[in-house]
Each structure stands twice: as structure tokens, then as C-alpha cells.
Amino acid sequence: xxxxxxxxxxxxxxxxxxxxxxxxxxxxxxxxxxxxxxxxxxxxxxxxxxxxxxxxxxxxxxxxxxxxxxxxxxxxxxxxxxxxxxxxxxxxxxxxxxxxxxxxxxxxxxxxxxxxxxxxxxxxxxxxxxxxxxxxxxxxxxxxxxxxxxxxxxxxxxxxxxxxxxxxxxxxxxxxxxxxxxxxxxxxxxxxxxxxxxxxxxxxxxxxxxxxxxxxxxxxxxxxxxxxxxxxxxxxxxxxxxxxxxxxxxxxxxxxxxxxxxxxxxxxxxxxxxxxxxxxxxxxxxxxxxxxxxxxxxxxxxxxxxxxxxxxxxxxxxxxxxxxxxxx
Amino acid sequence: xxxxxxxxxxxxxxxxxxxxxxxxxxxxxxxxxxxxxxxxxxxxxxxxxxxxxxxxxxxxxxxxxxxxxxxxxxxxxxxxxxxxxxxxxxxxxxxxxxxxxxxxxxxxxxxxxxxxxxxxxxxxxxxxxxxxxxxxxxxxxxxxxxxxxxxxxxxxxxxxxxxxxxxxxxxxxxxxxxxxxxxxxxxxxxxxxxxxxxxxxxxxxxxxxxxxxxxxxxxxxxxxxxxxxxxxxxxxxxxxxxxxxxxxxxxxxxxxxxxxxxxxxxxxxxxxxxxxxxxxxxxxxxxxxxxxxxxxxxxxxxxxxxxxxxxxxxxxxxxxxx
Numbered sequence: 001x002x003x004x005x006x007x008x009x010x011x012x013x014x015x016x017x018x019x020x021x022x023x024x025x026x027x028x029x030x031x032x033x034x035x036x037x038x039x040x041x042x043x044x045x046x047x048x049x050x051x052x053x054x055x056x057x058x059x060x061x062x063x064x065x066x067x068x069x070x071x072x073x074x075x076x077x078x079x080x081x082x083x084x085x086x087x088x089x090x091x092x093x094x095x096x097x098x099x100x101x102x103x104x105x106x107x108x109x110x111x112x113x114x115x116x117x118x119x120x121x122x123x124x125x126x127x128x129x130x131x132x133x134x135x136x137x138x139x140x141x142x143x144x145x146x147x148x149x150x151x152x153x154x155x156x157x158x159x160x161x162x163x164x165x166x167x168x169x170x171x172x173x174x175x176x177x178x179x180x181x182x183x184x185x186x187x188x189x190x191x192x193x194x195x196x197x198x199x200x201x202x203x204x205x206x207x208x209x210x211x212x213x214x215x216x217x218x219x220x221x222x223x224x225x226x227x228x229x230x231x232x233x234x235x236x237x238x239x240x241x242x243x244x245x246x247x248x249x250x251x252x253x254x255x256x257x258x259x260x261x262x263x264x265x266x267x268x269x270x271x272x273x274x275x276x277x278x279x280x281x282x283x284x285x286x287x288x289x290x291x292x293x294x295x296x297x298x299x300x301x302x303x304x305x306x307x308x309x310x311x312x313x314x315x316x317x318x319x320x321x322x323x324x325x326x327x328x
Numbered sequence: 329x330x331x332x333x334x335x336x337x338x339x340x341x342x343x344x345x346x347x348x349x350x351x352x353x354x355x356x357x358x359x360x361x362x363x364x365x366x367x368x369x370x371x372x373x374x375x376x377x378x379x380x381x382x383x384x385x386x387x388x389x390x391x392x393x394x395x396x397x398x399x400x401x402x403x404x405x406x407x408x409x410x411x412x413x414x415x416x417x418x419x420x421x422x423x424x425x426x427x428x429x430x431x432x433x434x435x436x437x438x439x440x441x442x443x444x445x446x447x448x449x450x451x452x453x454x455x456x457x458x459x460x461x462x463x464x465x466x467x468x469x470x471x472x473x474x475x476x477x478x479x480x481x482x483x484x485x486x487x488x489x490x491x492x493x494x495x496x497x498x499x500x501x502x503x504x505x506x507x508x509x510x511x512x513x514x515x516x517x518x519x520x521x522x523x524x525x526x527x528x529x530x531x532x533x534x535x536x537x538x539x540x541x542x543x544x545x546x547x548x549x550x551x552x553x554x555x556x557x558x559x560x561x562x563x564x565x566x567x568x569x570x571x572x573x574x575x576x577x578x579x580x581x582x583x584x585x586x587x588x589x590x591x592x593x594x595x596x597x598x599x600x601x602x603x604x605x606x607x608x609x610x611x612x613x614x615x616x617x618x619x620x621x622x623x624x625x626x627x628x629x630x631x632x633x634x635x636x637x638x639x640x641x642x643x644x645x646x647x648x649x650x
Contacts, residue, residue, distance in 0.1 A: 014543065023575055024579065025575055040609055040614065043578055046609045050574060075641055108534050108536070108600070108603075112535060157441035168439055169438075170435065171530075171590070172628060174541075174569075178571055179539060183539055184569070186538060187538055187606060188606055191538075274374040301571070302564075302579075303544070303565050303567060303572075304572075304576075306571070
């Protein structure tokens, strides 16, 4: 188990070290760290520290968050199709961003764009509703009802999203659509640092859940018979996974695929034990998104490609290959 | 029972169609001109010809009840003196002030066909890509003019074409000639001046450098920039708009960054330019040549394009416009 996690860790480290060195512009590492050149004149250092490094850090955070949130939702809802968007959190976050873009609520707060702030608020509202649903669940609401409520919430936010876009200017609609394709070019460390706090807190909370996730995956009755306080664990899992989703979407936009398929890829590689699956998903999710973003910013010239388009392009065939290899 | 239900459905369908297409009697009849037909309704007779010019269904006479759902063509109509013929406009029309009083009939994504038909237009100016709307207008026998959004030279061509169609050719020609003269004047003023490498930005998230939207190597913004004496640093990218990464801005090192803002009441735009300070090695940032230009004329390829190009020229070459 330790060797498997160490293997994933080594891969993540390797990719994270290599990714800032690769891009459409050629830079020299010696020049990047040459302190004799003032930073304002050192283009190589700026490309490395301003353009690439925050982008790699953002990719690690977003990829890890979405993958772990996917693992938690799939285990607790006992549904392989569950994802960070299943309970409407991504669409809630998207709605917040689209409102700010469309109505030009363009006030930056403490140097942070209003768009990620509104996006996080949108996810928080969705989380509030999810919380209310989990409270209702205490009185006997089934997982199926929770899933259906999530689908309804997602559709509701999606409809509001379209309504807001219709009210806006066509240039705003264009900007909203581009935001929805996802972007990790954050351009500063502020956004990354702000997201780091809730993501770390949620990951720490999820780290206490592997045994519970193993048992709940088999059914709540089995978990309760082993002494698990299922309701408490469920609340902790739902809130943690929701915070991960909200933070990830507000930082990078609603990047598809990572939250639903990465958990399955990891399970195909390491099995179903959540003591391995959770850290492996965190590491592999981050690594996968760093690689996707690397492809998005290098393989399509200066104009680049939205990272959200690359995740499925790269991950889809990989997942299918893994699936056929495993079950042939 | 079933038959009665069927009769009810058919009657309801006919009544609905009659409400959408309120023509009580229609007859088609060939006349002397081969390939043309005359549509007779009880209110009016409109001679129709097949569309051989990619300009939609045409009428011989001028238009007097015009709906323009495109801000650029609405501005053109008012500027050529046909504003009093405009009976409705699109959702995004803001200029001139007179359009605020006119009914709105949707826009590119959400044209309200029922509203358009109910206003009984004799010409509807639509986007060329609005195929569904064009089909519906064809079906309702309403003439239309399909507008195509392209480069700077196409703006004056469109003005002349719209003028011919509306029946104010002379005024349209005067307007188009005036714009071409304005553009030629800007070109002459900046001729021979050193052309700064310029990044023309028309969108980004405020307070950050995320999702920078810039003009690429085609389209009217690119043409305006080149006319105003700048070199478009994204000129090699054959797209109208490019979502740009900070790395590309650092690598292409523009001498000038021109940021266009078009939202009304945007009071934070000037202070928001500080976000560019993060890219300290870029010459435009180093030399304080990150400039803000506010006005919706920069995003509407209409008759104000000459004045907008002059503003770009003044920003890039202030010494040439003293």
C-alpha cells in the first residue's frame, strides 16, 4: 500500500517539477534563478513564476479536489455515475460566475476577481441546500431521493444560468461560455492561496473517512452494524466533498471528466480499498490535470485550448484502454 | 369519440397557425419576369425574386417598416437618415438614444419571431447565421437582409448594400464615403511613424489577468488597429478573438496594451489596469503604456468605426494628432 502511494507521489512530483519548465516559450533555468538580473527585466523568471508555476499549482489543487470529491460522492451515494456535479454544486458555482460576468459586477475584493468569489458563493448556496437535504435524510430520506434532488437542483441552476445568459450582452455570453470551458491560467498566487485553505481543510476531513467509505460502499446497514455513525460520517463527507468541489470550480472553472472518471481509473489501478484510493485519487487527479493543462497550453499554439476540452480528449481514450485491458 | 378529438386538434392547430401568420388569403401567380412570382395577400402585394445574391428575399421598392436586430445595422440606418423607418430593434441596441423608445424583438440567440411578424415589417435585418429565423421569415414571406460580421472594409460595403435595399442609396453612399475618408485620414496621419507592437484586449476578469480576450489576426478590431498604426502581436492567429495566457503576453512583449471597455457606468476600469503590473517585464507595463479606451463604439462595427479608429490612432500616436 505504501509503495503504491509512494509511486503515485513520485509521479506527481516528477510531473510538477517538469511542467513549469515546458511551454510555448523557451526559458533557461539558470536565467530563471539568476538573481543578478532584476525580476522586472527577467522574462524567463516571469514566465516561470508568474505564468507557469501558479498554473501548475492551480492544476494540482483543482485536479486533486475534483478527484477526491468524486471518490467520496461515488462511495456515499453508492453510485458509479456520481460526480462533483451530481448534487448541483458545479452548476451552482457556475451560476455565481455567470451572474457576475453578465451583470458586470466587476469589483475585485482584496485583489481577487469577483468571479471566483461569486462562484464559491454559488457553490455555498448549493451546499446549503445539500445540507438541508442531508438533514431531511436523517428522517429517512433515501440515497435515491438525495440523488434525484441533486439532479433537480442541477437542472434548476442550469436553467437559471441560461436565463441569466439570455439577459446579458452577446459579448458577456461569449465570456461566460469561455469561463465554463475552464482555465487554470490564474496569473497570481492570491487565488491559489485563497483556495488552498478550504481545500486543505476538506482533504484533512476526508482523510479520516477511508474505513467509513469502505463500509458505507457495502451499504449503510453493514456500516452501522460495524459501529459507524453513518449520519455523522455522511454529513462530514457531503460537506467536505462540497467544499472541495466549490473551491475547485471557483479556481479553475467547471472542468469536466476529472471528478467522475479519475476515481474509476484509480480504482482500476489500485483496487477498492479507500485507504489507497483516496490518496491515490488526490495525487493522480492533480497529476492528470497538470498534464492536461500542459497539453492545452503547448499543443495548440499561442491561442491554446481550454483545459476542459483536453481532459476528456486525453482521459476518455485512456480510461477505455484501461477498461478493456482489465476486462478482456 | 376519437374522431371528435382529432377534429378538435386539427381545428386548434389551424387556429394557432392563423394567429402566427395573419394572412387571410394568399395567391401565387407568375408574371412576365421568368423565375419571379407575385404574392398576393389581402393587405399588400409584394413582388418576390429568388435569392441569387445571398441577400435573402428581395423587394423592388424601398423599405419603410424595418426591424434591425443587429446594433451595427441599427446605427447604420439612423446614420443614413432612415431611423424613422425603424419600427423595432434587437435586445442589445443602445445607440442612438432614439432606439431606447423602440420595441425589442430579441437578438442573435433568441429572436422573437412572433413579435417580429406582429410588427408587420417590410424588411428585417438579421444575422446571416440565423438560419432558423431566415427560414421562418421565408415561410411568412417577409423580406430580410442577412448581415455578415467581417472586417473593416465590409462595414462600408454593408452600409451601401443596406442603403440600396432600404431605398436611401445616396445617403448611404455619402455616409460610407465619409467613413472611408475618416479611415484614410487616420492612415495618412500615422504613415511613417514607428508602429508599436500592440495587444488589443476587449475582455478579462477584473482584478486579475484571467481569461484575457484579445483581438486576433482577422476581424474589424484587427483592421482598426492596423489602420491606427499598430502592429497586432496576435496578427498571425487567424481568429477574430483569442483567449490569451499570461505566458503569451510575456513572450510576445507588446509595446502597448490597449484595453477596450464598453460597459456603461464602468467606473473601476482605470484602477483595474493595475492588474497588468504582474507582468513587469512587458515593455507596455514597464513604460506605462497600458491604456484604457472606453466606449461601445469599439465593439459595434457600425458608422462610428471611423471615430473609434481615430481614438485608437490618438492613443498609439498622440504626437500625430496634435
